[in-house]
Amino acid sequence: MRTAFINQLIIEARQNPKIFLIVGDLGFSVVEPFAEEFPDRFLNAGIAEQNMTGIAAGLAMEGYTVFTYSIANFPTLRCMEQIRYDVCYHNLDVKIVAVGAGYAYASLGPSHHATEDIGMLRTLPNLTIVSPADPVEARKLTTELCNIPGPAYIRLGKAGEPQIHNDEADIQRGIPVKVLDGKGTAVFSTGSIVKYALDYIAANKKDWALYSFPYLKPLHNESLIEVFNQFENFITIEEHQLNAGFGSLILEKANDLFQAGKIQKFPGIKRIGIEDEFISVAGTQDYIREKAGLLLSKVP
Amino acid sequence: MSVSSVSLSRLIRETTLQLVFEAKASHIGGALSMVDILAVLYEEVLQIDPRQPQSPERDRFLLSKGHACTSLYSTLAIKGFFDLNELKTYSANGSRLLSHTSHKVPGIELSTGSLGHALSVSCGLALAAKRKRKAFHTFCLVSDGELNEGSNWEGILFAPHHKLNNLTLIVDFNKIQSFGTVEEVLNLDPLTSKFEAFGWNVVDIDGHNHEEIYLALVKAKSSADKPTVIVANTVKGKGVSFMENRLLWHYKSPSQDEYNLALKEIKG
Numbered sequence: 001m002r003t004a005f006i007n008q009l010i011i012e013a014r015q016n017p018k019i020f021l022i023v024g025d026l027g028f029s030v031v032e033p034f035a036e037e038f039p040d041r042f043l044n045a046g047i048a049e050q051n052m053t054g055i056a057a058g059l060a061m062e063g064y065t066v067f068t069y070s071i072a073n074f075p076t077l078r079c080m081e082q083i084r085y086d087v088c089y090h091n092l093d094v095k096i097v098a099v100g101a102g103y104a105y106a107s108l109g110p111s112h113h114a115t116e117d118i119g120m121l122r123t124l125p126n127l128t129i130v131s132p133a134d135p136v137e138a139r140k141l142t143t144e145l146c147n148i149p150g151p152a153y154i155r156l157g158k159a160g161e162p163q164i165h166n167d168e169a170d171i172q173r174g175i176p177v178k179v180l181d182g183k184g185t186a187v188f189s190t191g192s193i194v195k196y197a198l199d200y201i202a203a204n205k206k207d208w209a210l211y212s213f214p215y216l217k218p219l220h221n222e223s224l225i226e227v228f229n230q231f232e233n234f235i236t237i238e239e240h241q242l243n244a245g246f247g248s249l250i251l252e253k254a255n256d257l258f259q260a261g262k263i264q265k266f267p268g269i270k271r272i273g274i275e276d277e278f279i280s281v282a283g284t285q286d287y288i289r290e291k292a293g294l295l296l297s298k299v300p
Numbered sequence: 301m302s303v304s305s306v307s308l309s310r311l312i313r314e315t316t317l318q319l320v321f322e323a324k325a326s327h328i329g330g331a332l333s334m335v336d337i338l339a340v341l342y343e344e345v346l347q348i349d350p351r352q353p354q355s356p357e358r359d360r361f362l363l364s365k366g367h368a369c370t371s372l373y374s375t376l377a378i379k380g381f382f383d384l385n386e387l388k389t390y391s392a393n394g395s396r397l398l399s400h401t402s403h404k405v406p407g408i409e410l411s412t413g414s415l416g417h418a419l420s421v422s423c424g425l426a427l428a429a430k431r432k433r434k435a436f437h438t439f440c441l442v443s444d445g446e447l448n449e450g451s452n453w454e455g456i457l458f459a460p461h462h463k464l465n466n467l468t469l470i471v472d473f474n475k476i477q478s479f480g481t482v483e484e485v486l487n488l489d490p491l492t493s494k495f496e497a498f499g500w501n502v503v504d505i506d507g508h509n510h511e512e513i514y515l516a517l518v519k520a521k522s523s524a525d526k527p528t529v530i531v532a533n534t535v536k537g538k539g540v541s542f543m544e545n546r547l548l549w550h551y552k553s554p555s556q557d558e559y560n561l562a563l564k565e566i567k568g
Contacts, residue, residue: 058424
């Protein structure tokens, strides 16, 4: 996904002179082509994420569309207040890019597990949040972010994620994307764990529908109403804490739509996510996901 | 230096005192300590047209110690960025004059209130000017206490590395922070040596002497290849004898008697 992101950013930067990339001394073997082609619009801010985000705000005040790039929690939680106050409150054109969503850096330990970022960041006004499931979503969302002014956060996986959608997939702002048709039950997911859900449903011959949510904020009501009215049961699966995460977002939406009379029945929603714990053993991403109980087999 | 910056400073002090008294506000000590710096900046140095506060060519001034906004709001109103009468709404229901610096107010570049933010943003502005070959200069004023914040030291490391000679940092070094003296809470000494070691041009001045402030600011604007820090030695509560050097006036609002006495002292 990070390759899809940087390649697309280069394409966008060729036609958009406002695009500026700042890295927090990370991005080895990823960001070099951008740095070489656009030296005037590239900066390594050093290992100093608070300063990096403040600098991004300053550059954005002068008309740049600034991408800050680092891994896991460093461009997000580490500088949460700069994101909230400098970027979001001033509604500046800063896009935060974090590589290593969820347990992508599994064996590096909890310092590198990005498992609370959605919860923290989705409380911030003015911030768009996108969470691509595959390189196609990553590419299209990168283009989208270059063209929509204002603060945004893109939660990328790592590298080598398989393609889920075909190249022409229609990714629209605020709308979930149907990956599989099904009956009775719909699985909602976001990020690279969508691929796990896809494989699980196929391997176990489940007649479940599957939706990927590239947009977590905004998330438009109209498309959700349609899906809520179409199925009996819902499963959310995410590589994030259950508290304040993606499943919580869906529950909140369901509740608000039900209260507003937009859906007639409160949907049954089974949430799968991290149950309020840190995982402090080594292992592959799949191993750590299993250890954290991110398993669709929990649902009969 | 000019007579007008001195008379402006007197007017800023008077307006600030009145505003703080009427709104029963706090933080007057730190608002008064930076008044002379503001007066010289806005009267003599900053290239800003109050009628066009968003002009792309303007110099940028960012106040990092947002809690001291009363003297900045007063300065801006006196200079015509907005109507002086609006100061009466300070901190009132629905007013845009929040009691920490607000970018919704004409002439304010950045909202501040959480300490340790404006220097990084200033680095971004100065870097943008370099990359876009713009001639404007960026000034950032920080308190001494907020140099406790690690984020400032990230910026202090960054600016000389990138040769941001179009950036000037001013430290309002009044030696008193929120809960004690700087020396007691988290000592900054030797402050000038620290900045020198980080690669800055360092100018150590009396932050109430208008000629010293003016010369330091003008020199900073023409620095060859380094950012400049002006360590302005100031007195918290400057201009009102019973407020000077007293921690209490970080919090307290003057009573009617104290207001009358203070006003008399300021008017001389």
